[in-house]
Amino acid sequence: MKVELTDVSETKKTLTVEVPPEVVDTEITRVTQGYARQARIPGFRPGKAPAHVVRKRFREQIMHDVAHDLVPRLVGDALRDKNVQPVDTPKVRDLQLEEGKPLTFTAAIETAPHVEPGDLTTLTVQRPAMPVSEDDVDKALSRLRDRLAKMEPVEDRGAEQGDTVVMHLSRRRLTGPQGVDIEPEAPEKHDGVSAEIGAAANPPGFDEGLLGVTPGTQKTFEVVFPSDFEVAEMAGARVEYDVNVTALRRRILPALDDEFAKDLGEFGTLADLRGRVREDLEQDAERERTRRMRQQLLEQLAGRMTGEVPEGMVAREVDRRVEEFARRLMDQGMDPRQAAINWDEFRTQQQEPAVATVKSVLVLDAIAAQEQLEVSEDDLDADISGYATRAGRSLAEVKAQLAQQDQLESIRTGLLREKAVSHAMSRATIAGA
Incomplete structure (x- = not known):
C-alpha cells in the first residue's frame, strides 16, 4: 500500500x-x-x-x-x-x-495544532467576593413562604392586587401589529383559566380589567399592547377579552415563626431554619464563585492558543450548544421545533464562543500531556458510580453499557480535562483570596 x-x-x-x-x-x-x-x-x-x-x-x-x-x-x-x-x-x-x-x-x-501552555504561574484568577447577607436570608425565607402559601376563597369583596381570578376567557385581536386592520378573527376560548392580578406574565393592561370583579361577573374589555411589545405580532395590537369569573382566591402566607420552621419537619425554631438557609446560600455562593473562577481561567488559557483552530471541533461544539439549548427548552415544556427561534442565526451566534471553548480545550489537553496527567479506573468508577446509584443499577452494568455506546473514552477525556483545570488553578495566582 x-x-x-x-x-x-x-x-x-x-x-x-x-x-x-x-x-x-x-x-x-x-x-x-x-x-x-x-x-x-x-x-x-x-x-x-x-x-x-x-x-x-x-x-x-x-x-x-x-x-x-x-x-x-x-x-x-x-x-x-x-x-x-x-x-x-x-x-x-x-x-x-x-x-x-x-x-x-x-x-x-x-489534527490538533501544536500548543504550548506556557508558564501557568503567570495566570491570575480573581476570587470574587460573594458574601451572604441577612437580607439574602430574608429574601430566601420569603420565597419559601410564597411556595407554602395557601389559597382561600374570597367572598366578601372584589378582586384586588395579588388575588387569583378563576374564569372562562375568550380573546380576539381587533387589530394587527401597530393597529393595522385585519380580517375578523374567531374568539380564542379557554376554560378554567387562573390569573394572578399583578403577575409579570399578564398582558399589559390586563390586570386593570380584572380589578373589582367577583364570582359571577361577566365582563368585556380591551387591551392595547405596547408598540414595543416583545412579541412582534402583538406589538401595538388591540385585543378584546371576554371573561366569565367563576371564583376568586387570595394567597394566605404562613407566619414566619417557630411554628413555620417546625412545620418543615427538620427545625425546632425559626433560628434553626435561618441557619440552614444561610448554609444553603453560602454553598450556592461557593459553587458560583468556583464557576466564575474556572471561567476566568479558561478564558486566559484560550488566549494562549494562537494557532489555527480545527473546524471540525468548532462545528461539534456548536452542535453541542444547540442541542443543549434545545434540551433546556424541552425541560421547560417547549417544543424546539415550534419555538420562534431562528436556528441559523442562533448557530451563527454560537460560533465565537465555540471557538473560545475549543481553544481552551486544546490548551487543557496540552497541559494534561505536558504534566503527564492520567485518569485511573478508580477515577472513572467514582464518576460513574453516582449515576449508577441514582439509576438503581450496578457500576458494572452502567460501565458495560457506556462501553457498548463508545462513551467511556469521552467520559475519560472529560475527567482528564478537569484534572488539567485543577492543575492549572493550583499553579495560578488567586487574587482576593
Missing part, C-alpha cells in the same frame, strides 16, 4: 492512498462469497450460484460493501503508521474502485 501524507495547513492534512489490485480483488472475493451464501438467483439452488453470476448480479452492492469495509480500515492503518491522531472523522473523496485495478482515494484529515 502506498501512502502519502501532505500538510495543507497546521491542522489540515491530505492522505493519499493506493492499494494494490490483488488486495482489492481478495476483498471483492470475500464479500462476493458472503452474498453467494445467501443469494437467491433464479435457475440456481440457494447458495449454489457461481461467483461470477453473483458478482454480476450484485455488483453495485458488493463494491459498496468493499469500500465501506476496506477504506476505514486502510485510513486507520495509514494514520497509525504516520503517527497522526485526527480530531474529526476523516473525509474520504476521489474514491476509485474497480475490479483488477488499484484502489485509490484521498482523505481530508484534521
